[in-house]
Amino acid sequence: MDRPIDSGTYRKVVGRFATGVAIVTTRVADVDHAMTVNSFTSVSLDPLLVLFCAEKVSRFHDAVLEAGAWGVSVLPASMEEASRFFSHRGRPLNGQLAKWAHHRGDSQVALFDEALATVECVTKAVYDGGDHSIVVGQVTALATPGDGPPLLYHDGRYNTF
Template identity: 85%
Template sequence: MDSRTYRKVVGRFATGVAVVTTRVGDVDHAMTVNSFTSVSLDPLLVLFCAEKVARFHAAVLEAGVWGVSVLPASMEDASRFFAHRGRPLDGQLARWRHHRGASGVALFDGALATLECSTKDVHDGGDHSIVVGAVTALAAPSDDAPLLYYDGGYGTL
């Protein structure tokens, strides 16, 4: 089996799209993910996966807190932007209205849902780490159509 075939096969599973954020010192870090899921209701746990070579990986492990903004279809531009490697960190959130949660992480005002989390566990997942977080705050501010990712492209319901 090769990685290209693998990507095609797993790409047949439609997912939502979110931006995960964290803050180290005065620097915001953000990354688009489609590997975000609920884990447990008691206690409230969620997870996302971060590629180990991504600069976000080191930042989120250092910070120990992170936010999740589940994106509506109208924020595809944000998804594309935060999926690009090597973009400047300075001012990267300026194009999208956001606010700070109680933990200090950025949360997008236009999100369908937001969560703040503190890292509970980190597990090895090959070239990624599986970051499990305890939910410390949550909201569902919008009922807009969700942004979906399927078969290598964006869509909506």
């Protein structure tokens, strides 16, 4: 039974799966790059591996592959504005982090001070995922700087507990 499935129906169906929201950051030639994701997940405990997916046509995609190191800031509900900002294409790179308190991790990537959790990684593998790349990273540092309800994404909208 080969029925064609259109991308709109696909988005609606997979959008029913609630996810957390994070911002992935990297740094190339002293320039910070950041992107909102809801495709972040744990992969392995031995070794410690996580992954996220980056759209191949985004400038973040090329930056994170070039840098080889990246950070993840898991967002609390209070950071919805940051999530929206870092999900927009074409925003200026210069000063984009200035509005949100952040610090440099061991790998010199930006990590948000209010994050519920932060993870720093080095890229171990990149897999083809259609119009995205699946970027797998080995964890090099972890922290839980903030607390509070998480920012969630479900059915095309931001939510929280």
